[in-house]
Amino acid sequence: MNAIRGIGFRLAGSGRALPRSLVPSTDIDARIGAEAGWTEANFGIATRHYAQPDETSSMLGAQAGAVALADADWNAEDLDVLIAACGVMEQPIPGTAPLIQRRLGIGGGGIAAFDVNATCLSFLVALDTMLMGMALGKWRRGLIVSSDIASAALDYGSPEASAIFGDGAAAMAIEAGGPSRMLAMRLSTFGDGADLCRLEAGGTRLRPHDDIEGFLAVSRFRMDGPGLFSATARRFPPFLKRLLADSDMPIGAIDTIIPHQASAAALEHLKRSVPDGHARTVDIFRDHGNQIATGMPHTLHVARTSGRTPPGSHSLLIGTSAGVSLGGAVIRW
Amino acid sequence: MNAIRGIGFRLAGSGRALPRSLVPSTDIDARIGAEAGWTEANFGIATRHYAQPDETSSMLGAQAGAVALADADWNAEDLDVLIAACGVMEQPIPGTAPLIQRRLGIGGGGIAAFDVNATCLSFLVALDTMLMGMALGKWRRGLIVSSDIASAALDYGSPEASAIFGDGAAAMAIEAGGPSRMLAMRLSTFGDGADLCRLEAGGTRLRPHDDIEGFLAVSRFRMDGPGLFSATARRFPPFLKRLLADSDMPIGAIDTIIPHQASAAALEHLKRSVPDGHARTVDIFRDHGNQIATGMPHTLHVARTSGRTPPGSHSLLIGTSAGVSLGGAVIRW
Numbered sequence: 289m290n291a292i293r294g295i296g297f298r299l300a301g302s303g304r305a306l307p308r309s310l311v312p313s314t315d316i317d318a319r320i321g322a323e324a325g326w327t328e329a330n331f332g333i334a335t336r337h338y339a340q341p342d343e344t345s346s347m348l349g350a351q352a353g354a355v356a357l358a359d360a361d362w363n364a365e366d367l368d369v370l371i372a373a374c375g376v377m378e379q380p381i382p383g384t385a386p387l388i389q390r391r392l393g394i395g396g397g398g399i400a401a402f403d404v405n406a407t408c409l410s411f412l413v414a415l416d417t418m419l420m421g422m423a424l425g426k427w428r429r430g431l432i433v434s435s436d437i438a439s440a441a442l443d444y445g446s447p448e449a450s451a452i453f454g455d456g457a458a459a460m461a462i463e464a465g466g467p468s469r470m471l472a473m474r475l476s477t478f479g480d481g482a483d484l485c486r487l488e489a490g491g492t493r494l495r496p497h498d499d500i501e502g503f504l505a506v507s508r509f510r511m512d513g514p515g516l517f518s519a520t521a522r523r524f525p526p527f528l529k530r531l532l533a534d535s536d537m538p539i540g541a542i543d544t545i546i547p548h549q550a551s552a553a554a555l556e557h558l559k560r561s562v563p564d565g566h567a568r569t570v571d572i573f574r575d576h577g578n579q580i581a582t583g584m585p586h587t588l589h590v591a592r593t594s595g596r597t598p599p600g601s602h603s604l605l606i607g608t609s610a611g612v613s614l615g616g617a618v619i620r621w
Numbered sequence: 622m623n624a625i626r627g628i629g630f631r632l633a634g635s636g637r638a639l640p641r642s643l644v645p646s647t648d649i650d651a652r653i654g655a656e657a658g659w660t661e662a663n664f665g666i667a668t669r670h671y672a673q674p675d676e677t678s679s680m681l682g683a684q685a686g687a688v689a690l691a692d693a694d695w696n697a698e699d700l701d702v703l704i705a706a707c708g709v710m711e712q713p714i715p716g717t718a719p720l721i722q723r724r725l726g727i728g729g730g731g732i733a734a735f736d737v738n739a740t741c742l743s744f745l746v747a748l749d750t751m752l753m754g755m756a757l758g759k760w761r762r763g764l765i766v767s768s769d770i771a772s773a774a775l776d777y778g779s780p781e782a783s784a785i786f787g788d789g790a791a792a793m794a795i796e797a798g799g800p801s802r803m804l805a806m807r808l809s810t811f812g813d814g815a816d817l818c819r820l821e822a823g824g825t826r827l828r829p830h831d832d833i834e835g836f837l838a839v840s841r842f843r844m845d846g847p848g849l850f851s852a853t854a855r856r857f858p859p860f861l862k863r864l865l866a867d868s869d870m871p872i873g874a875i876d877t878i879i880p881h882q883a884s885a886a887a888l889e890h891l892k893r894s895v896p897d898g899h900a901r902t903v904d905i906f907r908d909h910g911n912q913i914a915t916g917m918p919h920t921l922h923v924a925r926t927s928g929r930t931p932p933g934s935h936s937l938l939i940g941t942s943a944g945v946s947l948g949g950a951v952i953r954w
Contacts, residue, residue: 341828344826345824376714376824379819379826381740381820381943382812382943383740385812386943386945386946388812389812390813394812396813398810399810400808401944402743402810403738404735404737405735405737406718406734406735407715413735417753420750420754424753424756437825437826440826440828474733477703477722477731478719479719479720479728480728480729482719485715486712490822491678491709491711491712491713492677492678492774493674493712493770493773496840498674504830509714609715610714611719611734612715
């Protein structure tokens with residue numbers, strides 16, 4: 289990681305976009321047939337946004353991207369690369385990056401536009417990929433866009449796999465050169481847990497024309513919460529230890545923890561796992577829920593715009609995803 | 622690109638996997654109601670393989686990966702990273718990389734496993750990503766797997782968007798250090814052409830539960846062949862010129878052209894666009910058709926195993942994809 293460590297970058301701008309509809313948890317209570325207050329009491333989420341059919345992944349992604357570009361004082365034409373880092377694509381072909389590129393008005397520009405996917409950790413992989421390219425002189429200005437519409441495939445028969453999710457997009461405008469450094473990044477995948485979080489319908493395996501009933505039966509997100517916890521919790525301490533060792537930073541030197549907002553329980557577990565975890569962790573779960581790949585960059589956007597990533601400070605980006613994977617990065621701003 | 626140019630890699634092994642069923646074009650003739658010989662005469666394809674429902678993207682991908690690992694004389698446990706570079710994922714969550722990791726028997730290993738997507742050019746983006754990571758000391762041994770099951774979503778009412786496709790997987794085992802160099806790589810995306818090649822059903826935009834008829838109506842691949850040709854053909858000469866300039870290699874120094882196998886017409890256009898194009902281009906289209914993201918690494922596998930990539934020789938990897946994108950790389954072996 290030392291080669292990356294030696295190369296500076298600048299987070300020049302950030303943005304987010306939220307669908308028009310704010311959905312309070314009492315709406316979810318009604319939907320799942322629980323008494324008012326049950327969802328918030330059980331899952332620690334008060335509100336989230338749901339996209340309407342006209343609010344697509346690429347539309348929200350382009351909105352967030354435009355905010356990030358304006359924040360950076362860049363034009364879309366200044367970009368060399370656009371990486372879409374979504375949990376689920378808008379449609380199978382083409383990827384979401386070309387769709388966002390078109391909506392940003394630079395669909396004739398010929399920049400590199402592609403997608404990366406590590407479900408909820410897609411942003412982390414995209415950031416690593418972009419910084420590698422910048423370290424090697426490949427790109428000068430880039431945009432990473434995460435956008436997810438979880439509400440498109442929720443099963444309200446399974447409250448723990450539905451009530452906690454929300455929709456939205458977040459984007460980061462990143463420039464080569466500058467004061468910031470990614471000191472370490474790790475992604476650690478355990479495919480043995482691939483069935484713990486899954487959405488099966490929508491790829492090459494299940495063919496809706498041949499068996500529409502079978503297709504619809506698995507066309508909503510399913511999650512084995514206890515299994516997921518068991519697969520990730522025991523692996524978290526050694527993962528974090530190794531990530532911090534790679535960064536040559538002790539946990540005490542981390543000023544701000546910027547997690548994927550998996551669930552209130554996962555965030556609480558994280559906060560208890562590290563000293564001063566409650567004070568150092570940026571938590572937007574109550575208002576937004578788990579926004580899949582958008583969670584981490586949205587939280588980074590909130591941290592940045594609320595003054596929690598001042599120059600010279602250190603942040604830990606950390607999370608888990610379907611796969612299952614653990615991922616994290618240590619950044620000096 | 623100079624930083625990448627300075628770092629050596631070795632293509633340590635390669636492999637492919639094909640579904641059991643070989644489908645002659647006379648079967649396609651019968652399916653589309655044409656007289657025997659029509660498909661082959663019109664599209665230049667004699668046979669292709671189609672996956673049966675039990676032959677999934679990850680299964681074929683793991684088969685190809687195992688062949689590549691054996692060819693490299695590596696164990697799966699030796700890998701630091703696995704990148705899935707498919708055109709369409711096996712299922713939306715999780716990505717195809719964790720599914721392949723599990724099938725390779727290393728699903729408990731905790732290596733980095735993620736997906737990249739640029740439709741038919743996914744392999745090129747994955748190769749670039751992997752070599753960047755190796756150049757920066759991040760990974761030592763990696764596996765790239767492309768696997769696509771085009772036959773899952775073909776519309777035989779549109780012969781030009783169905784008859785030419787085939788299924789399969791290909792994999793490359795790549796090691797940091799060694800004699801080979803990627804001298805240049807370019808990806809150039811024009812999202813204005815995003816509608817020219819599309820598969821709309823299967824992501825977050827169309828919700829099968831809300832409108833199953835609308836979902837099914839766009840759940841097969843659609844392609845505007847003339848539009849695609851017009852969007853890419855005029856951009857190809859300047860793209861190739863710039864790629865070669867980046868590599869500091871004249872076209873005459875390219876020994877072997879390894880294209881994505883888009884169509885017989887596209888291959889013929891390519892061969893006519895460069896001097897000695899017919900002799901230098903590796904063409905496997907007649908036997909395999911357009912295998913989406915698998916096309917380029919499968920062609921590389923054939924080139925390699927037939928002695929067309931000897932040490933010191935130069936190859937041009939080149940292709941177009943939905944997006945639309947043009948992509949290419951120059952490699953010195």
